[in-house]
Amino acid sequence: MNFDTLQSPLDFLQHQLGGIAHEQALRIYESSWEEEGKAISASIDRNGTPWLRMFDPLGKRIDEILLPQEYWKLVKNGYKTGAVWRVFEENSLLTSYLQGYITSFYDPGLYCPHTVSLATAVSIEKYGTETLKQCFLSQLLKKDDTVSQGATWMTEIKGGSDLGSNTETLATLRKDKWFINGEKYFCSNVQAEMALVAARIEGSQKNVRGLALFLVPKVCQDGNLNYNIRRIKNKIATRSVATGEIELRDSEAYLLGRPEMGIYLIMEVLNISRVANSMASMALAQRALYDAWCFARQRHAFAKPIIEHGLLQQQFTDRFRQLRGGFTLGWEAAKMLDDVWRETPPYSERYHLFRLLAHLSKYWSAEFAVQTAKWAIEVYGGIGVLKEYGVERWLREAMILQIWEGTPHRQILDGLEVMERKGAHILLFDYLQDRTSKTTLKTMRNRVEVHLKLPKTEKEAKSEALFSDLALFTMNALTPKP
Numbered sequence: 001m002n003f004d005t006l007q008s009p010l011d012f013l014q015h016q017l018g019g020i021a022h023e024q025a026l027r028i029y030e031s032s033w034e035e036e037g038k039a040i041s042a043s044i045d046r047n048g049t050p051w052l053r054m055f056d057p058l059g060k061r062i063d064e065i066l067l068p069q070e071y072w073k074l075v076k077n078g079y080k081t082g083a084v085w086r087v088f089e090e091n092s093l094l095t096s097y098l099q100g101y102i103t104s105f106y107d108p109g110l111y112c113p114h115t116v117s118l119a120t121a122v123s124i125e126k127y128g129t130e131t132l133k134q135c136f137l138s139q140l141l142k143k144d145d146t147v148s149q150g151a152t153w154m155t156e157i158k159g160g161s162d163l164g165s166n167t168e169t170l171a172t173l174r175k176d177k178w179f180i181n182g183e184k185y186f187c188s189n190v191q192a193e194m195a196l197v198a199a200r201i202e203g204s205q206k207n208v209r210g211l212a213l214f215l216v217p218k219v220c221q222d223g224n225l226n227y228n229i230r231r232i233k234n235k236i237a238t239r240s241v242a243t244g245e246i247e248l249r250d251s252e253a254y255l256l257g258r259p260e261m262g263i264y265l266i267m268e269v270l271n272i273s274r275v276a277n278s279m280a281s282m283a284l285a286q287r288a289l290y291d292a293w294c295f296a297r298q299r300h301a302f303a304k305p306i307i308e309h310g311l312l313q314q315q316f317t318d319r320f321r322q323l324r325g326g327f328t329l330g331w332e333a334a335k336m337l338d339d340v341w342r343e344t345p346p347y348s349e350r351y352h353l354f355r356l357l358a359h360l361s362k363y364w365s366a367e368f369a370v371q372t373a374k375w376a377i378e379v380y381g382g383i384g385v386l387k388e389y390g391v392e393r394w395l396r397e398a399m400i401l402q403i404w405e406g407t408p409h410r411q412i413l414d415g416l417e418v419m420e421r422k423g424a425h426i427l428l429f430d431y432l433q434d435r436t437s438k439t440t441l442k443t444m445r446n447r448v449e450v451h452l453k454l455p456k457t458e459k460e461a462k463s464e465a466l467f468s469d470l471a472l473f474t475m476n477a478l479t480p481k482p
């Protein structure tokens with residue numbers, strides 16, 4: 001195994017995928033991170049929570065996020081390279097995901113603005129009116145410094161897992177215009193020029209069927225702020241994206257799609273970000289593994305570099321293999337999403353198969369990132385827990401990757417649901433039948449089928465071991481044999 005390839009995210013991607021489209025643009029992008037992005041990112045992380053300037057000197061409410069000037073250069077460089085516009089020019093998500101992998105190797109938090117802006121653009125393009133596209137989509141697709149950003153705000157104070165019961169933000173139609181009232185509790189990329197917001201249509205049922213998705217611009221038609229930022233969250237990591245709380249008070253909003261389809265549109269937003277999260281998790285794991293390897297080659301114990309001790313060497317080898325497997329699983333989800341992202345309900349079977357793959361990948365990759373970051377600290381020994389050497393950062397970042405876009409519990413339970421309701425496991429086993437032995441496939445298939453017949457409480461209680469094994473089984477089947 002050539003650990004040197006871990007130094008560069010693009011080298012790793014090339015090794016995994018063979019030829020890569022737009023290699024030169026991605027190489028320039030990676031170099032910009034090496035040359036200055038890395039240092040900027042480290043200083044943003046050290047500086048902690050950005051400032052919220054709520055008023056201008058004359059007392060007008062402005063809600064401006066104060067991040068260092070170099071930050072804007074970094075984030076905009078991502079847009080210019082093609083995090084959003086390239087998807088529409090090429091009708092493909094794949095290069096954007098590769099770019100996201102590179103971003104996340106250096107700073108997983110900074111990939112968030114790119115991802116949520118992409119999800120915003122896709123939703124407007126699929127479900128917005130021509131006027132919305134002209135006013136807003138065009139701003140998100142710009143290739144220069146004037147590019148606008150998007151955001152995706154669903155979660156409220158009562159909780160993000162159960163959006164159906166916990167969304168209290170209300171949308172009201174008055175004289176053919178929608179207005180939104182409520183509060184959103186976790187709003188990443190809070191300074192964005194526009195956001196997708198989940199709200200309950202006034203008078204609708206209090207479950208997921210009552211949710212609709214709206215585009216809410218930061219500024220109203222009269223030029224005033226359309227909502228306020230109450231405060232910025234003081235987070236342990238992902239400090240390269242400001243996350244805040246939002247107060248919506250009669251905020252102007254534009255309905256996307258039909259109101260009763262809202263939950264499907266919300267799921268489509270999550271599809272994009274869950275695959276992005278898988279890319280980010282594997283990139284973070286690569287970074288942690290690489291940092292640990294550099295250290296282990298230089299650190300001596302018992303008369304030789306620690307990397308030469310059998311136990312540690314085996315751990316490195318195993319993690320490298322798992323990194324490759326996890327990336328393969330995530331990339332399969334990305335490729336399958338690339339086949340289905342333009343679908344609208346009712347969806348194809350392939351869409352349901354994609355959903356299962358995405359749940360497996362998000363669940364497995366985020367856990368792998370956390371475990372690899374924790375292990376990298378161990379490799380550094382005592383130095384690992386010192387903030388000045390930076391390896392502890394990967395664990396802080398990884399903990400957030402595990403939670404946003406749905407916790408591990410959510411991935412497991414939603415994975416069970418898509419198997420039960422859409423037969424996604426049958427689609428998966430059909431899809432993998434030529435890639436694994438008949439016996440292994442039959443054993444796994446029997447396990448899943450027996451599990452799905454358990455009473456509800458027992459089925460949920462015992463689901464983690466099954467889901468974890470299904471992820472490993474899928475990964476092994478997809479990984480090319482040496």
Ligand SMILES: Cc1cc2nc3c(=O)[nH]c(=O)nc-3n(C[C@H](O)[C@H](O)[C@H](O)COP(=O)(O)OP(=O)(O)OC[C@H]3O[C@@H](n4cnc5c(N)ncnc54)[C@H](O)[C@@H]3O)c2cc1C
Binds near residue numbers: 161162188238413
């Ligand atoms: C840094 C950061 C940025 C974020 N940015 C955004 C954003 O931009 N937009 C946005 O909409 N959200 C955002 N979120 C919110 C995130 O999506 C939620 O935190 C996440 O979905 C979990 O919701 P919760 O925190 O409310 O936990 P809860 O839903 O309250 O859950 C608490 C715990 O209970 C578990 N649980 C819940 N139900 C079950 C069940 N049936 N079975 C077993 N366990 C269960 C959960 O898995 C979790 O472990 C962000 C979160 C963080 C940390």
